Amino acid sequence: MVLDAWNTHVQRAEKLFNNLNDVEMLKEVAPGRNRGVYLFGHLIAVHDGIPALLGVGKQNYPELNAVFINEADKSSLPVPSIGDLRTSWKKVHSDLSEGFNKLSSDEWFSAHTAVSEVDFVKEPHRNKLNIIINRTNHLSYHLGQLALIK
């Protein structure tokens, strides 16, 4: 159910980004707020970090963290082209699907890689499946904003 919800929201996001042309991608979701392209890069960077947390792969584009996670939109850092981001989106989500298939049901309930063994004994909900629950809600949050561009 958790993975279904993830897949549904990734598909919704993909459809939304496919429906925004490169000019619309530069629009802000509301006056003075994040642009579509920033939220696109932000979601790519955050999702690209998931395989490492699940222990099934590593980040493809660590260089995106600086501009799309550590900095707010419209920083002085150069932003990749929207075409390159569209390619990265596809690669990140195809790697995620592959990564998910590597995990057994039991492994989904094992600790994610950013929690210590000691902490996991006390907080067993800090498992791999919980990463997906949280990342799906994070995606929904930004989808609500991106829907305002059109």
Next chain:
Amino acid sequence: MVLDAWNTHVQRAEKLFNNLNDVEMLKEVAPGRNRGVYLFGHLIAVHDGIPALLGVGKQNYPELNAVFINEADKSSLPVPSIGDLRTSWKKVHSDLSEGFNKLSSDEWFSAHTAVSEVDFVKEPHRNKLNIIINRTNHLSYHLGQLALIK
């Protein structure tokens, strides 16, 4: 984990609505889009429908469906006062906490009340826990928009 995510997002929403005064509640999340008060009523009405789906209670304010679910914002229908909505929000979420406590782990995986027995055999993910996964993502979606008001 699913209920934790729900509770976290309800708390975030509550904090956000408490931080919006009645004038700010009338602001749109973006030009021409839904006002805070509409999304407030919308979330109350949707969440008020959950106990019936879980089979643990009934809707407190069925009259909110007309204005906040069936109609878009700024319809000709009269909108309840923001004060009344704040009272309804509290009642709905306190009833939900009580309702959740009535369900055993096994019952969370039983069919919700809007799915037939025949369909549930084919689609066992249409259970009570899945309602909460979907409603949490729905809440996150609108939280992302409401965050734009301040």
